[in-house]
Structure formats: structure tokens, C-alpha cells
Amino acid sequence: MSEALELGSGTRKISELIVRVPLASCTLAAGASKVLESIEKALGKLGLEARVKKTGCMGLCYLDPWIELESRGLPPTIYANVKPEQAEGIIRRYVEGDLSGALAVRSEASGFKGVPTLNSLPEWRLQVRYVSRNCGFIDPESIEDYLRTGGYSGLKKALKLGREEVIEIVRKSGLRGRGGAGFPTWYKWRVAYEQRSDVKYVICNGDEGDPGAFMNRLLAESDPHRVLEGLIIAGYAIGASRGYIFVRAEKPLMADRLEVAVRQARDYGFLGEKILGTDFSFDVEVYRSAGAFVCGEETALIAAIEGRSRPRQRPPYPATSGLWGKPTVINNVETLAHVATIFQTGLDEFTKYGTERSKGTKMFCVTGSVRKTGVYEVPIGTKIRTLVYELAGGPPDGRSVKAVQVGGPSGGCIPADLLDLELDYETLQSYGAIMGSGGLVVIDNTNCMVDVAKYFITFTLAESCGKCLPCRVGVKVLGDILEKVASGTATLEDLELLRELGESIMRSSLCALGGTAPNPVLSTLRYFKNEYEEHVVMRRCPAKVCSRLVTYEIDPARCRGCGQCAKNCPVSAISGQPGKAFKIDTSRCTKCGQCLIICPFGAVVKG
């Protein structure tokens, strides 16, 4: 071990200039690899010797791709939305001491008053970077970087304690699962610890199937060792010999980074036989799942590793009989990262944040109709309004927030007048949503709530495994009724049926997928009953989304008379002469919306 630390400090040859480029799935999608290429070219051209550091992502997605420059005598400076052709100019100005065009400096430095510090930006200041402290700062593929920031010191501390003491610390921390339901982490550990079994397993659930949530991917791509360290501590606490990290095949970079981390940890003796000289032996395998939403559910996840499909009835709970029938603890990526950080920093640093019943911080993804989409880590109990308006900057001009969808397809919609609610497990549940993995999708006045409910039901219907009837048939019927509402053929009784059916699906489904599937319908029905009724009674969609309830017209000012719409209209409702504005015959129009899609000039408008 001592060798490891020496190696760590041995490589610390800080040259004059450090360039940090974030390489995570999101920044790569925004073009970070081209920026990296252009930086390397620019450095060669400028004759600068620099260390280019490939970091993870810091979660401020709206800045992608960003770069950070650091040099002696100059403050570390962040540049946002960098285009490849700008790289050379930025670097040249920076080394000359000209920080113009920079977004922010990481720390205050005298003589550079013009550029704000990162901390003066609300989206940074209001965050508590607890588990995400290293994200976007260290090289995720370097264990030395992680060791330098106190990595694996938590594991060392835990291994000096007895197993029960480790579980006791987690109990005292009050840590609850960050994957959804908020189940106390220590309790699962305790149950599995007490089982008499020669073999036990721990699994890190990195499935993250909720659309709109990507904090686990970001965390595992940017600081994979933290997740691994938490998993090893969990394995030690329950007496497991083997761990799995469950990642879906659609997130290849996340799996790659975790595999690199496992290999490095093995080389440094944090994994394998007799870890750090104790008699605890443990190894980890990264499992690439073939991807199914229901795999986020514990028993379906276990089935996937066993090469099968579909969830099963609980109890028995996995903590007593899980993978291959052995006691198994399943924790979320973020939960395990919290475990590692708690052991590194001590309890107080963790428990000083959060509410009475839910301690610590949580990462939230704020997307949809906001200016600054990103992943923000805030104390549990932060108001939704703070996240949406102060951190994420509120909706773009001309739009207003209608609702915030929390918790993905299993969650619900919180209407705009309840934005002062605090984000914690119990509050959200009592208002018909769930914390889930922590995805917040901001819905604005251009979105229709019936359409949103229909979207989520379509999603769950496609993901339903078909094993139990309430979910297989019930969700289908929910979808059919919603379709009726959206096409204006429903009655007010149908709305009552929606509620009744939703409630019985929740009570009678086999697993959590069906048990939460009606949530998006029930919560929109609860808070946006007016909008549903407007569809049913007035046959009108106020947001002009439901295509059957809107009329289509051609704006003569924009129409250039190309005739594309008339050619593609399936009922020949459009007529006109080439070169002149075309017209839609509303009595024949079936509102299929094809003309809107086909028009190259955006002349077809909804009325």
C-alpha cells in the first residue's frame, strides 16, 4: 500500500500548463473529442508544453463542451461552449494573461477581477458537491488522481473496524437508497449480514433506465473509483466474496471506465485476495446488461445476471435469497459513492446536510424547459423552485413552467403552484410523485399534460414484461383510455375509470414497475383535471399538442406553393395551384398531421 502512495506522488510533475478536457458521454456528444484534437494541434503550433488532462464531466451540461486551463501564476479558468476553431485563440490569450471570453475562474486571484469566480454563479454556489466533488476535476482513468483526493482512505478505515461497526456507522449516517424508494441502506446490509451462508453477493445497480436521469452515468464516468470503493465497503460489511456492477449496454463508456477502475484497484491491492493485509477477499465483475427498463427492479436485475428475464414475487427479498439463491445486497451507484465518501470524510460532514428524516445530498438532473440543463447536487430538502429557477435558470423567454415531472415513468407531475415543496422522499410521495433516481423534467405551457401521461404509459407498456395481468392488460387499457381522451372521444366517466383502474393496477401488480406505472396518469389527473376535462367536454387541447383536437391551416405568407402537402395528404383535403398559397379543406381533413411534417417552409400551423 505504501508503494501505491509513493507511486501516486511520484507522478506529480506539474508542468507549466494544464488543460482539462471533459470526456464523458454528454460532452463527447457535444463535440469534446474534436475540441481535444484542436487543442493538441494548437499546443503544437504554439510550441507550448502542456499536460492535457482528460477529466469527467462536472454536470453543467449547458456549458458543453467546456475546457479548463491552469498555469502557474494564473487562476484555473473555465471556458464554455468551446468550438474547435476557438481553442488556439483561447490558449494563446490565456498564457499571455488575457482571460477574456472565459466563463469563470475556479478560485479568486488578484489582478483578474474581470472574470467571475465559479462560486459567484448560482448554479455552482447553491450546490453542495459531496459525492460529485471530483467530477470534472480528476482523470477518471487514473487511480493516482483518486488517491490524491483521499480515495480509498474510507476503505482503509472501514477495514480496521468490525463488520457490525461498519453497518452501525451507515445506520448512524441515516443514508437512504438514492435509486428510488429511499430504503435505509444499513437495513439491507444488516439483514444480509445476519444470513448464514457461505457465499454472499453485492451488486451495484447502474441500470439507470429512467429517461431524463443520468447522474449515475455521470458519476461512474467521472469518478468510477468512488463507486467501486463503496461497493468494496458494502462487500466487507455483509461478508460477501463477490460483487457485480450492473451497467446497461447502451452506456458503453460507463462500463469501460468502471472496468479500468476494477483493473487498477486489483493492481493496487484494493481488490483480490486478502485486501490490504486483512483476511477479507473480494473481487468485482462489470456486467454489461442487454438493457430493459424493468432491470432497475431488484429481482429482474438478478434474473438478468442469471441469464433469464422478468422479475419475481417478493418476499423472499434479495437480502435473504437473491443471486443464485444467496443473500444479495443491491445498492444504487450514487448510494455506494455516498458510502465511500462518508467513510472518507466522517459522519458529520454528511449529516450536516439534509432533513431530519433524510440526511445528506442528492444529485438531480434538471432537463426540459430550462436554460441551464445539468446535474446539480443539493442537500435533500431543497425546494423544487430553487433547483428549477435559481440553479437551472428557469424556462426560456416566452415560456412558463406548467409542471415538473419528478422520478421518471414511475414518478408524477408536480404542478407549478407547488414548486415550493421540498425535495425529500416523504414529501414527494405524499404529493403523488417519487424521488426516483432524481430526474426533474420541466414541462412548460407548450406541452399537453394528457400527452405527457400518454407518453409515460406508452413507455411503461413497451417495458412491461407481461408476466402479471394487472400490468400487462391494465396499463394497455390505461393507454387506450388516454388515446380516447387525446382524440376527443372520451366521456367524463372515462376519467373516473382512469383513476379507479390506475389505483387497482398499483395495488395488484407483481413488481414495482406495475406498482408505480399509473403514477404519471394519477398525478396529472389530480393536478390537471381541468385540462383533461377540456379535452373531453370542449374537445380542445389547450396546448395544441393532441393532433386530433387541433385544426390545421396554411399560412399564406409562408407558403411557397410547392404542393408537397397536397401530394402527401392521404384524403386529398389540400388543394391549390403551384406557386400560389395552398389551402386545407377542414371538412375533409382527418388531422393526421402529415402536412405539418412534410412542409419544408413551416407554413402549416396548428390552430
Place this chain on the structure above:
Amino acid sequence: MYYEQSRTYLRTPQSGAVLDPRRYLSVVDRVICKYGADRSKLINMLQEIQREFQHLPRQALEMLSVKLGISLSEIINVATFYHQFRLEPVGVYVIQVCFGTTCYLKGSSEIYESMRKVLGLRERENTARDGTITIEKARCFGCCSLAPVIMVTSSDGSERYVHGRLNVSEGKRVVLDYRSKALMKLKGLKNE
């Protein structure tokens, strides 16, 4: 609804080119050598077979079922349950349109429909008849800040592109770009 998908798959004859059976056999044999005749490694085996053929050919699955001593329907059950697996052959490029919440709210379904329209796809058809492009709906890529997003992968897995912040007209342009690229590739293959 994957259970419907598996029913139709078992009933309809295989589409796409049928290769020499020895080719399927050699891949299946290699996969079984690697993982052993172990039922619990079925997902890994299917992943490997798909890597070879870009989809799961019926013939290969039949051979696998004999070699593993499990029924074909059990294999189809697993293959249709997980999203990664494809039962139909795909075009030179596969365009996945993200249907995550954020992308959907920002209009990905219109982009999807217009892309299908450009290729002249009929109902239940996902691949252009000239074999150039396959269009699929995908679940969240986790790039919600770039919504609406599409991911383009070449069927041999060697190229991967992500296009973000799209709209309908840009979507159409992207499809046509990849289509002409794919046509070049197909032409090149023929000339060889």
C-alpha cells in the same frame, strides 16, 4: 410489447439474406467454446452472435437451442425481452431517435416521423428497402441537455455519431446525408 413481437417472430419466415449454414454454425460453436454450454451465459452468447451478424439470425438461434438443450422459444423469450437484441437485419446505418422524456417533449416524435417519411418507410417497416438506413426509437441516451438527440451507428459498429439540438428539417438533411454515405458503401462493396 415484446410478447407480441416474439409471437410474430416465431410465425413469420426469416427475412434478409440467408448465409451458408456453416457460417452460422462456426459462430455458434465459437460462442459455446467461449462460455461453455451454460444456460446462465445466454445473454452474453446472444450479444456475441449479434456482434457477428448485427442481428440474431433465426438459423443461428436454432443451432444454439440444440446445442444448449433448451427450446427455441426460451431463447426468443430472452432475445425479445432485452432492447439490445435485434431479430431483423439492419441497414448500413442505424439511426436511433431518442424518445426520452426531454427529447419527446422537444419534438422527437415529429423528427422520427419525418425521417421515416423521407425514406418512404411503410407501417411496420424500419429499414429502407435499399438497405441503407434503419430508423429506430430509442430510450434515453442520457444526453438530455442536447435534446432532441439522435445516435447514428454503422451496422458493423465501427462508427458512432451523436447529433443534438435537432429540428425536423435538420433531421431530414441528416437522413439524406447518411443515405448517400450508405449508398457509396454499398456500391463499393459491389465493385469489390
